[in-house]
Amino acid sequence: MSGALLPDRHPTGDFFVCDVFAGLPKDDLASMEHPIFSLATRPDRSVLSYAHNGTSVEITPSVKGRATIHDKDILIYCVSQLVAALNAGRTVSRTLHLKAHDLLVATNRETSGDAYRRLREAFERLAGTRITTNIVTGTGEDRVEVTSGFGLIERWEILRRAPGGRGSGRMVSVAVTLSEWLYRAVLGRSVLTLSRDYFRLRKPLERRIYELARKHCGHQPAWRVSVTVLHKKSGSASPRRVFRAMLRAMIASDHLPGYRLEEEPGDILCVRPRRAEAAASAGAPVLRPETLETARARAPGWDVHALEAEWRAWWHATGRPRLRAPDRAFLGWLARRLE
Numbered sequence: 349m350s351g352a353l354l355p356d357r358h359p360t361g362d363f364f365v366c367d368v369f370a371g372l373p374k375d376d377l378a379s380m381e382h383p384i385f386s387l388a389t390r391p392d393r394s395v396l397s398y399a400h401n402g403t404s405v406e407i408t409p410s411v412k413g414r415a416t417i418h419d420k421d422i423l424i425y426c427v428s429q430l431v432a433a434l435n436a437g438r439t440v441s442r443t444l445h446l447k448a449h450d451l452l453v454a455t456n457r458e459t460s461g462d463a464y465r466r467l468r469e470a471f472e473r474l475a476g477t478r479i480t481t482n483i484v485t486g487t488g489e490d491r492v493e494v495t496s497g498f499g500l501i502e503r504w505e506i507l508r509r510a511p512g513g514r515g516s517g518r519m520v521s522v523a524v525t526l527s528e529w530l531y532r533a534v535l536g537r538s539v540l541t542l543s544r545d546y547f548r549l550r551k552p553l554e555r556r557i558y559e560l561a562r563k564h565c566g567h568q569p570a571w572r573v574s575v576t577v578l579h580k581k582s583g584s585a586s587p588r589r590v591f592r593a594m595l596r597a598m599i600a601s602d603h604l605p606g607y608r609l610e611e612e613p614g615d616i617l618c619v620r621p622r623r624a625e626a627a628a629s630a631g632a633p634v635l636r637p638e639t640l641e642t643a644r645a646r647a648p649g650w651d652v653h654a655l656e657a658e659w660r661a662w663w664h665a666t667g668r669p670r671l672r673a674p675d676r677a678f679l680g681w682l683a684r685r686l687e
Contacts, residue, residue, distance in 0.1 A: 353548040353603055358453045373546065374428045374539040376530060380563040383583020384479065385417040387552035396583065403482060410476025412469070415500055417552045419470040421455040423500065424542065426524055430534045442502070443525045451522070456547035464519045471504040471522070490536055498527045537649035541657070543605035553594055554604065556582045561607040561619045566653065571619045578617055632660055633674035643682055655682060
């Protein structure tokens with residue numbers, strides 16, 4: 349069925365070789381909040397101007413079109429690699445050297461010759477799309493507001509096998525230099541963890557609604573937003589009535605990773621997380637909201653929900669022991685994890 353999730357093309361492949369926490373995909377908060385990426389399936393050469401709550405964003409495409417939300421997979425992979433390196437205490441820089449095959453596998457893409465061609469086209473759109481914005485990045489005393497223009501990536505380079513040798517013409521590795529804006533966001537830990545099933549969402553709007561749900565709802569009991577505001581924040585070019593119909597189709601298919609959508613009176617969309625009910629039904633320990641707040645204070649800059657996910661994975665791997673005080677057990681595990 350067209351609305352179902354894409355198949356998991358590489359079920360045995362890890363996001364990359366690292367520990368459980370670092371291996372979860374990460375996305376930067378600013379591009380989750382604002383409609384930077386095109387939802388169109390054809391080249392989108394229109395200039396988008398967007399303003400909301402004091403933040404203005406203007407996105408200008410190149411002749412090859414605006415970067416799409418599927419192109420964003422590359423940035424998510426880069427951000428995830430940087431966060432993993434930071435968590436491991438390794439030195440990082442704006443330029444990343446990646447294996448093209450690993451990038452394709454991690455983002456649930458095919459590894460055919462056509463997939464490598466599409467990867468190059470994605471790099472071209474990412475580098476050609478220019479943004480002018482006053483988005484604030486960083487946290488605490490490091491928060492800065494910058495009005496500037498930049499590309500989503502500053503530079504890219506592809507290495508191929510030389511003609512005549514083994515694997516002639518094959519893309520071997522890529523080097524990507526991220527924009528200073530995105531790099532600063534990662535250093536400031538302005539990132540959130542995504543479900544791996546994000547890469548299995550077929551439709552651009554599904555990916556965009558998931559991003560907004562993850563950003564605004566997170567693990568709260570619910571997030572309610574008017575269809576009018578959601579239409580604006582999504583960046584959809586469809587008329588509102590068509591947008592509303594697409595939301596209803598998403599509600600009916602009910603396969604958004606981690607979240608359930610509900611339509612409420614007054615043209616309101618309600619987003620609820622599936623996680624708490626799923627954890628309870630599976631017998632997994634459920635933490636109180638206050639415990640997560642305590643964890644956030646003890647681990648500033650860390651994604652506490654990703655830490656919670658790592659703790660649950662550890663709990664499962666150690667035989668799912670019965671916990672009389674799961675909140676205390678989690679905080680004790682956290683103290684050892686931070687050491």
